[in-house]
Amino acid sequence: MAMADTGKDMDLDGLFAQAREERLGLPESLQAAILADAAAVQAEWQAPEPEKPVRGGFWLQLRQAVGGWPALGGLAAASAAGLWIGFTGPEFLPDPLDLVTASAEVETVPYDNFDLAVLLAEDFE
Amino acid sequence: MTPGSAPSDDALLVLFANGDGQAAAELTARLGPRAFGTAFRVLGNRAEAEDVTQEAMVRLWRIAPDWEQGKAKVSTWLYRVVMNLCIDLKRRQRGGHVDLDAVPEPEDPARSAAETLQERARWDALQGALMQLPERQRQAVVLRHIEELSNPEIAGVMDISVEAVESLTARGKRALAKALAGRREELGYGNG
Structure with a gap:
């Protein structure tokens, strides 16, 4: 684009140049x-x-x-x-007390082995 | 950064994304005045220009980790954000109330006191004439003749063709000349 088309453009160019020189600071x-x-x-x-x-x-x-x-x-x-x-109710479950006594009986049977009982019987005789 | 050579805007943005606070200061010093000056020329209002500049810079900080080096110029990207924010602001004002502060206001007193009356008159005359232009023409003229961007760069900023940029700037310049035609002597240009 021609920068100096007319005399009026020269005025504008001067104004633009001044605007650039006086650029605003921040x-x-x-x-x-x-x-x-x-x-x-x-x-x-x-x-x-x-x-x-x-x-x-x-x-x-x-x-x-x-x-x-x-x-x-x-x-x-x-x-x-x-x-x-x-x-x-707990009827369908085993009685815990029965379990305890049953196990106690087992433990107190002195001779649950047949052979041993026979042997002991022979001793008593 | 090597001594004696200033890092590119791209490199500064990467440094910023890596937590370098000094990079933020350097980018602000480089890009802030350009963003603010452009927004001020396009909006004609200092307070609005400050808001737009701050928002544009926040967007720059946020995009830093995703910035792809070499793909676009940081300054072009920022100009584009500034222009879009200006358009959004004007659109909101047209749709709703118009901010009373949106009237062009004078420069701060300290600056004005240092200027001559004629320089002041020229500044006001150019700004007044710019504000009479349609928005897109004003943007194109400011980017071309005050920010000195190339036509392809402006095309990228405004998302239009180079031919459209040439047309906008030519029409804008003619309209400015017409608006200022009767003020040659007043502005100290005489009749030559």
């Missing part, structure tokens, strides 16, 4: 704000990522605390068994 407050922004952006990059909050409410937190679905399955099975025994 106001101090703006410069400070720009540099503060720069520091803030850099700080964002350097900051560790915040821990993600546990979401999902009480049940999800409980599941995670217990140890996940497998642990929760075992807990549910044990709870159901306890509830069943509570309602039906």
Whole structure:
């Protein structure tokens, strides 16, 4: 584009040249704000990522605390068994006392071996 | 950075992305005045120009880690952001209320006191004439004749063809000349 098409263009060129010479400086407050922004952006990059909050409410937190679905399955099975025994009574289960006495009897039988009993009987004779 | 050779804007941006605070200061010193001056010439309002400049620079800081060296000039990218922000601002003003501060205001007193009245009159005359141009013409004229960008660079900034840039700057210059035609003597250019 011709820069001096007319005499009027010469006026414009002079004005443009003056505008370039008098280029505005950056106001101090703006410069400070720009540099503060720069520091803030850099700080964002350097900051560790915040821990993600546990979401999902009480049940999800409980599941995670217990140890996940497998642990929760075992807990549910044990709870159901306890509830069943509570309602039906323990009749179908062996009496623990019987178990104890039965084992005591076994331990107090002196000679449960036939051969040994015969031998001892011979001794008494 | 080697002594005696100034790092490129690209290199400074990479340094900034790596946490170098001094790179931010250097880039601000290089690019800040150009962004601010352009925004001021296009918007005709200091407060708005400051807001646009600050926002454009924040976008520059944020893009730093993803900047692809050699793909585009940092200054061209910044001019483009400034121009888009100016357009957005004007669009919002046309759609809603017009900021009362958006009237061209004088330079700060310290600067004005140091200038001659005639320099001041020329500055105001050029700015007043620029503000009469359609927005795209004003952008093209400011980038071409005050920021001294090449036509291809302006085409990249404004996302238009080089031919469109030539057309905009030519029409803009003619309109400016017409607006200032009656003020030659007043502005100290005489009749020659």
